[in-house]
Amino acid sequence: MALAEPAATLQFLLTAVAFGALMWAFVTSDFSLRLVVLNSHTDKPMLYKITGVWGNHEGSMLLWVLIVTLFGGAVAWFGTNLPPTLRARVLSVQAMIGVAFFAFILLTSNPFLRMAVPPFNGQDLNPLLQDPGLAFHPPFLYLGYVGLSMTFSFAVAALIEGRVDAAWGRWVRPYTLAAWIFLTIGIGLGSWWAYYELGWGGFWFWDPVENASFMPWLIAAALLHSAIVVEKRESLKSWTILLAILAFGFSMVGAFITRSGVLTSVHAFATDPERGVFLLGILAVFMAGALTLFAARASVMQAKGVFSVLSRESMLVLNNILLAVACFVVFIGTIWPLVAELFFDRKLSVGAPFFNAAFSPFMAGLGLVLPIGAMLPWKRATLGRVLRQLAPVFVLAVAVAAFAWALQSGRSALGPLGLFFAAWLIGGAGVDLWSRTGLGQGRFGRLTRLPRADWGKAVAHGGLGVTMAGIAAMMAWQAEDIRVLEVGQQFELSGYGLRLDEVHPEQGPNYMATKATFTLSKNGQVIAEMFPEKRVYPVAGMPTTEAALNNGFLRDIYVVIGDPQEGGGWAVRSYYKPLANWIWGGTILMALGGCLSLSDRRYRVAAGARKLPAGVPAE
């Protein structure tokens, strides 16, 4: 048992050395490595030489195992408050996951393959990946995916021990929260990147690989809520264990989807059947093992807390049902083309219109009950008090929606609905915080002294409202303009004037660009100059569009310059995107809420409490 800790440390150090070696090869442009030749070039800026390490299948798998061992190391270094048997078991399960992926790398995707004849220069990284937003998107996602391997290890270890109690809930929750925060940031970065980089301001495509990252996020969100019930009320134990297993299961499904090419996706990374089969094998072994263990041991986990149908516990159950069903809908939609082809001999597509229609109602339901559920007392509750407290917020939210409805005249109800959810969730979070400060004098003082977990909860829930409003407004009120524009001409877009001032060629470090200058104005007042570009990366032979954005609190103006037209002038596309930044602002708030929760006193103190006796010589 004592071996587990140094072994985990050693495993991490050795993996870090391997990763460092690969990074060094990229930094020094060592073209005797096949991977460097395929994904790098001497002209590439240093930032992208480094991020090129994980901009490909082999390197990203190495990053993946590095993070697996990092989390294992974290338990070895900081998990001193865990019972020794549990810690050893967690570490051994985590190490097993590590070994499986090490085998995968060694047998199918060796990043250190040499070239017999090193070429003079490399083939450059995909230019779409040469962007700060995307450079850091994969590491965050992997921290999230792999963070869920930690909750998996905790779940399996607890099943082996046959003991799940409040303490287990407290140990596993920080890892779930951390994984969820990383996933939130990773998904947010990816979506933001797609928004400004792909040239038409789409932010979510319901692509199989996006779904692959979204499913673990949904399950992790459910898990971190149900872990609260385990921690505080010692109920929902077997369900929480099941979620912990499934969360990592979906992470591996994600890895499988991205790297097997079974589901055609715009993100297709490595479409190699051999790798796919290997990953499917890992997935099958771990899931079958864990679920068998679960079936054998689930009955041991006796729930302790008693609660009535109307209580915080039952509302968290509802939260879990909605999140799990939403995840299930995404899962079915993602694999349905495969199922339909295999079993019904139909070749069909499942795209954004399906997901928008089938997924959104569950999120709307979640948003509707969230403020009520968040305020209901534990154990046994009555609705009356909570509803009285929330009534003003509800009225306000309805008023906001009605106002928006009246202003827009004759468009879809989506926009007003989004604003309703924003007001309802943000207001609800505020009322929740306020109601915790008690009565009488000094409520503001007490507000600042509330536990960080309370603040985290309010900020994250408010963030969800902000994101919902952004998505709804963008889908309902976006305006688009496509036209041919001569230099010097001006046109109007949703009340803003846009003038094309000039177009000139420009030379970048490893690309050539056509750069345009636009003047953005409102009511004759100049607001900003905008510089959209079209770039061509000669080494990779790829053109990209660099949209110009004028960000605002209530709207973005988005301009893309296209090709020169035969009759003179340039193709110009421009968009008015209402509340665009709310989507990512809300995402940041959700992640921030998670961080606040993570830094709550009870986790810090619990971590430090056991360290004291260690210094006492008698022990």
Add this chain to the structure above:
Amino acid sequence: MKRLILALCLIAAPVMAVQPDEVLDDPALETRARAISAGLRCLVCRNESIDDSNAELARDLRLLVRERLVAGDSDADAVAFIVDRYGEYVLLKPQSGGANVLLWLAGPIMLGVGVLMAALYLRGRAGAIEPEVARLSQAEEDRLREILKD
């Protein structure tokens, strides 16, 4: 990693999604055309609608949709015209007929199952008697006393 195929489409035909010369003069008709294109898949791209796609084929399909609308087709007729030629694969929103019923009803069914199971569980929880607090073992008692001494 992302949008490799999009990039491939770009190489083949360096044009952008809907071009100025495609736009119809009648704004009402153009709005209908855009709505239809957003629901049709670009066949050579991966999971992109013809409205978003840069591929040459997507452009042809966009023009075809507009042609049909100008010729007086209803939205449903125009979509049916495309589906007849390219199969239901082009529909980003799958039809609800046949086995697809399962796809569309999967969410509601799971919700029903989940709520039912939760209801049974909650009834059990509400009726359960709070178990006696487990007694501490001797070792735990000792440790507790030691902690409380400080």
